[in-house]
Amino acid sequence: MLCCASFAQQSTGTVNIGVMLPLHNVDGDGKRMVEYYRGMLMAVDKLKQEGMNINVHAWNVPIDADVRTTLLKDGAPECNYIFGPLYSKQVKAMGDFCKAYGIKMIIPFSITGNDADKNSNIYQVYQSPDDLNATAIQQIAEYYANYHVVVIDCNDTTSKKGTFTFALRQVLKDKKREASVTNLRSSDEMFAKAFSLTQPNLVILNTGRSPELTQAMNKLNVLLEANKNVQATLFGYTDWLMYAKYNKERFAKYDALVPTYFYYNENSTSTKEFEAKYKQNFNQDMMYYLPHLALTGYDHVMQIVGNRSTWMQSPMKFVKQGNGGYRNKAFMLIHYKKSGGVEAITY
Numbered sequence: 001m002l003c004c005a006s007f008a009q010q011s012t013g014t015v016n017i018g019v020m021l022p023l024h025n026v027d028g029d030g031k032r033m034v035e036y037y038r039g040m041l042m043a044v045d046k047l048k049q050e051g052m053n054i055n056v057h058a059w060n061v062p063i064d065a066d067v068r069t070t071l072l073k074d075g076a077p078e079c080n081y082i083f084g085p086l087y088s089k090q091v092k093a094m095g096d097f098c099k100a101y102g103i104k105m106i107i108p109f110s111i112t113g114n115d116a117d118k119n120s121n122i123y124q125v126y127q128s129p130d131d132l133n134a135t136a137i138q139q140i141a142e143y144y145a146n147y148h149v150v151v152i153d154c155n156d157t158t159s160k161k162g163t164f165t166f167a168l169r170q171v172l173k174d175k176k177r178e179a180s181v182t183n184l185r186s187s188d189e190m191f192a193k194a195f196s197l198t199q200p201n202l203v204i205l206n207t208g209r210s211p212e213l214t215q216a217m218n219k220l221n222v223l224l225e226a227n228k229n230v231q232a233t234l235f236g237y238t239d240w241l242m243y244a245k246y247n248k249e250r251f252a253k254y255d256a257l258v259p260t261y262f263y264y265n266e267n268s269t270s271t272k273e274f275e276a277k278y279k280q281n282f283n284q285d286m287m288y289y290l291p292h293l294a295l296t297g298y299d300h301v302m303q304i305v306g307n308r309s310t311w312m313q314s315p316m317k318f319v320k321q322g323n324g325g326y327r328n329k330a331f332m333l334i335h336y337k338k339s340g341g342v343e344a345i346t347y
Contacts, residue, residue, distance in 0.1 A: 005123065005318035005326045015305060017044070018103075019058040020070055020084035020094065029063065032293050033086060036108070038282055039297030040083070042274070047306050054305070063087055071097045079103050081305060088112045095119045105325075108300060115325075122325035123318055125300065127261050132238070133164045135331045136259040137171050139347070140202065140235065147233070148196035149179035149204065152216050156207035161237060165206045184215050192223055192230075200231040203254070208239035217250050233257065241334065242290060251336035258334040262291040262314045263344045270312055274298065315346055 023037055024030035037058065044054050057075040061067055067090040070076070076097070081104045085094055088111040098105035099121045107116070108125045116124035140149070149172060151165045169179050182194035195201050205216055213236075220232055234256040241258060244251065245266075265271055278294055279285055286294050295313040302308045303316050318326035333345045 005320065014053040014055055015081075016075070016079045017054060017056045017301070017305060018076060018079035018082035018084075019056065020061045020067065020082055020090075021086050022062045023058060023060040024062060026062070029086060032287070032289065035287060035289075035293040036297040038278065039294035039299075040301045041297075042277065042281065042294070043298045043301035043306070046302070050306075052306070061085055061090065065090070068093050077101050077103075081106055083108060083300070091115050095122055098122070104304075106300065106304060108296070116327055117321045117324040119325050120323065123304075123328075124325065125316060125328045127328055127330075131329075132259060132261060132331070133167065135329070135347075136235075137164070137168045139259070139331070139333065140168060141171050141175060144202050144235075145177075146199060147202040148199040149177070149202050150194050150232075151179055151181045152203065152205050152219075153181060153183045154205050154207040154209075154212035154216065155184060156209060156212055159207035159209070161206050161208055164237075165204060168204070184212065184219060188219075188222055188226070191219060192227060195223065195227070195230050195232070197227070197229045200233060202235050203232050204235045205237075208237035210243050213240065213247070217247075217254070220254065235259075244336075248336060248342075252338055252340060254336075255338050256336040258336075260332050260334060261328075261330055262296070263332055263334050264290060264292055264295065264313050265342070265344075268312070271295070274312065 019037055019040065021033040021037065022030045023034055025034070041056065044056055048054055057079065059070045059073060061070050061084060067085060071094065082094065082098055083106045085091060086109055091107065091111055091113060092115065095105055095115050099119055103121060105122045106125065107122060110126045116122045151169065172179050180194035182191050203220065205212060224230055224232065232254055234251070234254040236256055236258045238258065238260040241260060274295065275286060286292050291313055299311045299314040303311060315330040315332065316328045317330040319329045320326055331347045335343045335345055337343060
């Protein structure tokens, strides 16, 4: 049976956090991890202000490092948590070390391999696109069962989203639900025939690119003007969050839903305060990178070390993997409401 992990609050004693990531200024990996680490430090400062005793031990572990050498450093065996590594080839040695010393090993980013399924001390935060797709399809099948699904072929030969729409159509077929397929190049009359007049329509594109999204929304505008009985809700991709600020009104018009494992709310008071504090502390703005690395590091420490259920950008829900470790199964739908505003629906 699967179960969710709970990180017990340590009210007495000192919590030792180890960070084993490429903390350098040589390349993009290092720069991103430095920003992530800075966010971790901001969370540590917050928890210290609230009364926790925390020590942080940080080691630069670049791509060509032998992590076994790092694990011999003073302080490593005393860690309660180790965040890292970034590179898959370093996971096995670090995982064995953490299991031997009873250390919770938090792997924040993408790795290859199935170490999290075999090592009970590993907590894998990153979710693959396949995992996200599977959860999104499950949500559509279960929570949008009364919707008629319309897939729009956008003629994008570079797109990999066809794996999502193909898998979705197969799941719907297994549930005796047929999805309609239309094309951006179809005439307005043929385009309209794909939509139901008696059910709300869930509209899904087979690309995540912005130009085709704009074309599809233009096509939907024509459809809805000519057919007042058609109800259409857009179901998108995490990619859409990168250009949501240019489409908020149109997203709201179509009650758009975007599946994701993070949400950067630039209008949130807490986010604005965090960004100002980051600039004050480090004399520079955060890099424009989604998800923002400093906010990610902050959320990871607050939820794991601080045992908080709240988050600013990246929620986590760790689920036990058989006799192995834990994988993060947090999932959100970002809802651009017709009434205005945006809500993050967590599952």
